[in-house]
Amino acid sequence: MSTATYTVVGMTCGHCVSAVTEEVSQVAGVTGVDVDLASGGLTVTSDPPVEDSAVRAAVEEAGYEVSGS
Numbered sequence: 001m002s003t004a005t006y007t008v009v010g011m012t013c014g015h016c017v018s019a020v021t022e023e024v025s026q027v028a029g030v031t032g033v034d035v036d037l038a039s040g041g042l043t044v045t046s047d048p049p050v051e052d053s054a055v056r057a058a059v060e061e062a063g064y065e066v067s068g069s
Contacts, residue, residue, distance in 0.1 A: 002049035007067040023062040
């Protein structure tokens with residue numbers, strides 16, 4: 001099992017959390033998604049590890065962006 005953490009920028013409400021959770025959950029291989037509205041934290045659990053670019057694309061599809069490179 002693999003775990004990766006990200007910081008999502010732009011979330012302001014529960015709907016934002018739901019949108020990010022839904023999009024990231026659809027990435028192939030993802031088994032769990034935990035989003036913390038207060039910190040912007042996104043924890044993705046998968047087996048096997050998923051591509052960083054796939055998670056970033058899913059967050060962007062939800063209308064937000066991942067902080068950092």
